[in-house]
Amino acid sequence: MTEEKGKYTTVSIPTPLAEKIKKRIEGTGFTSISSYVTYVLRELLASMEEEEKEEVFSKEDEEKIKERLRALGYLD
Amino acid sequence: MNRLPAPHGGKLIYRVNEEKNIDGMERIEISNDLAHDIENIAYGVFSPLEGFLCREDFENVLYNMRLSNDLPWTIPIVFDLKNMELKEGDEIVLFAKNGMVATFEIEEIYGYDKKEYAEKVFKTTDVQHPGVKKIMEMGSKLAGGKIELVKRGDEEFEEYHLMPHETRILFKEKGWKEIVAFQTRNVPHLGHEYVQKTALTFVDGIFINPIIGKKKKGDFKDEVIIKAYDALIKHYYLKDRAVLSILRTEMRYAGPREAIFHAIMRKNFGCTHFIVGRDHAGVGNYYKPYEAHDIFKEFPDLGITPIFFKSFFYCKKCGHVVNEKICPHENEYHIYYSGTAIRKMIRAGEVPPENMMRKEVAEIVMSYDNPFVD
Numbered sequence: 001m002t003e004e005k006g007k008y009t010t011v012s013i014p015t016p017l018a019e020k021i022k023k024r025i026e027g028t029g030f031t032s033i034s035s036y037v038t039y040v041l042r043e044l045l046a047s048m049e050e051e052e053k054e055e056v057f058s059k060e061d062e063e064k065i066k067e068r069l070r071a072l073g074y075l076d
Numbered sequence: 077m078n079r080l081p082a083p084h085g086g087k088l089i090y091r092v093n094e095e096k097n098i099d100g101m102e103r104i105e106i107s108n109d110l111a112h113d114i115e116n117i118a119y120g121v122f123s124p125l126e127g128f129l130c131r132e133d134f135e136n137v138l139y140n141m142r143l144s145n146d147l148p149w150t151i152p153i154v155f156d157l158k159n160m161e162l163k164e165g166d167e168i169v170l171f172a173k174n175g176m177v178a179t180f181e182i183e184e185i186y187g188y189d190k191k192e193y194a195e196k197v198f199k200t201t202d203v204q205h206p207g208v209k210k211i212m213e214m215g216s217k218l219a220g221g222k223i224e225l226v227k228r229g230d231e232e233f234e235e236y237h238l239m240p241h242e243t244r245i246l247f248k249e250k251g252w253k254e255i256v257a258f259q260t261r262n263v264p265h266l267g268h269e270y271v272q273k274t275a276l277t278f279v280d281g282i283f284i285n286p287i288i289g290k291k292k293k294g295d296f297k298d299e300v301i302i303k304a305y306d307a308l309i310k311h312y313y314l315k316d317r318a319v320l321s322i323l324r325t326e327m328r329y330a331g332p333r334e335a336i337f338h339a340i341m342r343k344n345f346g347c348t349h350f351i352v353g354r355d356h357a358g359v360g361n362y363y364k365p366y367e368a369h370d371i372f373k374e375f376p377d378l379g380i381t382p383i384f385f386k387s388f389f390y391c392k393k394c395g396h397v398v399n400e401k402i403c404p405h406e407n408e409y410h411i412y413y414s415g416t417a418i419r420k421m422i423r424a425g426e427v428p429p430e431n432m433m434r435k436e437v438a439e440i441v442m443s444y445d446n447p448f449v450d
């Protein structure tokens with residue numbers, strides 16, 4: 001994982017945790033504690049936003065879409 | 077009702093406004109290829125993009141493979157200003173020969189470094205690469221800003237063309253929760269079919285989504301690909317397990333970066349899994365055969381699961397299609413499905429044998445005097 005260009009901010013983590021991460025990433029593709037922490041946080045945050053929320057379409061629009069799908073043979 | 081994965085960025089973009097008043101706006105003609113991408117933006121295929129990239133997003137995409145809000149995004153979707161006399165704050169009408177009409181609100185005009193653009197996206201500055209060639213022919217400035225689609229273009233094969241709002245409803249109606257997407261720009265041979273079916277075994281349905289549009293010389297014609305898949309699905313797939321729909325966008329041949337872009341688009345269609353093959357979206361020898369597999373490691377937050385496949389081949393001893401993990405036999409028993417070899421065979425008027433290509437598919441390909449793009 002290469003370092004990214006762009007805007008950065010600093011986050012404090014306990015030194016013993018940083019030491020653990022340092023050991024953990026030895027010999028992996030991670031080049032720094034920061035790139036590892038970034039990776040883990042991205043993974044975690046994404047996993048919390050997985051499902052789609054509200055429907056974009058009204059019932060009426062949805063029926064129109066289904067009509068097209070039926071007309072094209074995608075739905076019976 | 078089952079829930080599909082959220083579109084990229086959380087919300088499906090829908091920027092269609094057929095009622096928009098465009099009287100008196102300056103009109104600029106664009107290519108059909110660009111018009112297709114405007115439709116893709118408007119219908120959320122490119123969610124979360126709402127228009128062409130502004131500078132901050134463009135640079136983030138180049139250097140970090142992410143938008144400025146940290147969302148993964150690997151291919152710059154840009155508007156080449158060429159020599160147009162436009163300024164920031166203008167709202168103009170874009171139209172194309174195919175009948176598409178859209179509006180474009182120019183938020184920012186900016187310069188860029190072509191070599192950097194090429195090097196970052198295509199990993200080369202060699203003008204032999206079709207993507208690099210295109211950049212080198214572009215003007216010196218780009219324009220970013222939101223678009224709104226007023227009228228869709230009139231194109232062939234619309235009956236095979238679904239947009240994300242449609243596939244999402246379709247998948248739900250079918251009761252599919254896990255859907256694997258298959259990207260293609262080829263006529264299917266048995267190797268493709270086995271990759272698809274192996275993946276399909278573990279999910280609810282497969283979304284076969286060929287890219288239709290500008291391709292390079294020697295690729296199969298769009299019509300041939302669509303008809304060939306239609307035949308394959310009709311004869312060898314369950315109707316309730318496979319959906320064929322085209323995706324109208326050009327191939328960029330950006331290899332690994334394009335593999336990520338392909339996965340994001342399929343996430344927007346509602347797919348949970350994406351098949352990544354050998355030399356995905358590659359051209360020539362610019363990328364290593366499995367470079368497109370490795371790049372996925374950099375995106376733990378992609379929101380769609382890649383499924384990696386190495387090539388399948390036919391083993392005469394096993395008597396069926398296998399891969400290196402499941403066949404213990406020597407090389408001499410193996411017949412490899414090389415797209416290049418199959419194309420050569422077809423060019424020479426030879427019908428590909430049934431241990432390479434289904435006869436119903438071969439019949440379609442052979443029914444054309446020239447099934448390839450000139």
Ligand SMILES: [Zn+2]
Pocket residue numbers: 391392393394395398403404405409
């Ligand atoms: Zn074998």
